[in-house]
Amino acid sequence: MAAPAPRRPGFSRRAQWGLFWGYVFLVAGSLIAAGMLALATFDPSTFGALRLAVSEVTAPLSTGVAMAGSAINSTPAVVSDYFLVRTRNEELRKEIDDMHALIVRARAISVENRRLKRLMRTYDQTVDPVATARLVSSSASSTRRYAILNAGFRQGVHAGQPVRGPDGLIGRILEAGPDTARVLLLGDPESIVPVRRTRDGLPAIASGRGDGLLEIKAANLADGSFKEGDLLVTSGTGGIYGPNIPVATVMSRTRDTVLAKPLEIPDSFDYALVQKAYLPAAAAPEPKSDQKP
Structure with missing residues (x-):
């Protein structure tokens, strides 16, 4: 097609x-x-x-x-x-x-x-420093207040020595091992530190409460006129802590107690200074022999 x-x-x-x-x-x-x-x-x-x-x-x-x-x-x-x-x-x-x-x-x-x-x-x-060491841990959430220091008796650290930081007192050595030591912090209920008020020298006792704060009791019960912001330093009484180490500032006053806040918080810094005891315990005198040579 x-x-x-x-x-x-x-x-x-x-x-x-x-x-x-x-x-x-x-x-x-x-x-x-x-x-x-x-x-x-x-x-x-x-x-x-x-x-x-x-x-x-x-x-x-x-x-x-x-x-x-x-x-x-x-x-x-x-x-x-x-x-x-x-x-x-x-x-x-x-x-x-x-x-x-x-x-x-x-x-x-x-x-x-x-x-x-x-x-x-x-x-x-400080005229009598022993060691500068790091605080490796602290018990901030417990009623008992301890810290671990990474220095022991090999570094010259012994029980009874005060421990302080740049701004004030931290506590004292409770027990020491070869390379570590346990520090009793100011806030522990067993911690008692003789202090004085800087503005007039009023002696007092600072004791731990287990909650990070201190309870202040004046040595003269008739004079308890603490004011907010009063600075407390060590008095040198007791032989452990030397005088004039800053300890705490007064926070508030109730009817029966005075509360103060430590100047040094262990959780806020790393290093601490260990000092010799202010007046170390004297050695016991040896008994005298009655026998004549």
Whole structure:
């Protein structure tokens, strides 16, 4: 069977009108081009004015097309800059996090350095230092208040020696091993420290309560006029603690008791200074022999 003949444009009315208008536009364009060529040849001034008018009319459209083209051309650069800026932001955030970690470490080191400097000044001012050691643990959540010191009798630490920090008294050595010792803290119920009030020298007794605070009792029961903020220091009585070691400040006064807060909190620092006992117990005298040599 033979293939059907190709359809002519006249088969469709739409195709006919399209072909017709195409010829019309082609002829009109040719006539306009010929007229413009003739006008430019024989009357250049009029052609220049017409060209300027056409430019004024088509300027907004040209501007819009130029802006669209510029936006399209700059799209790859904008996308590249977006990802570049995003990557740079991530790098800067990482640098900020790293710097924050360094700042935190620097602050911690600065605090530790200040504590060590205060402790070294205390060590230099103390005439009988024994050892400087680290408090490795403390029983802050128990009614019994102890701390472990990483120094023992090999370092010269013995029971009965006072332990202090940069700002004041911590307690005393309860028992000592070869390289560790147990410290009885001021807040322990068995801790009793003779103190005096700095503003007038009033003697008193500071005893632990088991909750981290001290109970102050004046030696002269008739004089109990403690005020908030009164500073208490060791009096030197008793032979263990030397005089003028800061101990606590008065917090409040009730009807029967005076509460004070120790100046040194074992959980807040690392190192402590062990001192010799102020008046060590004298050795018992040897009995005299009645036999004559």
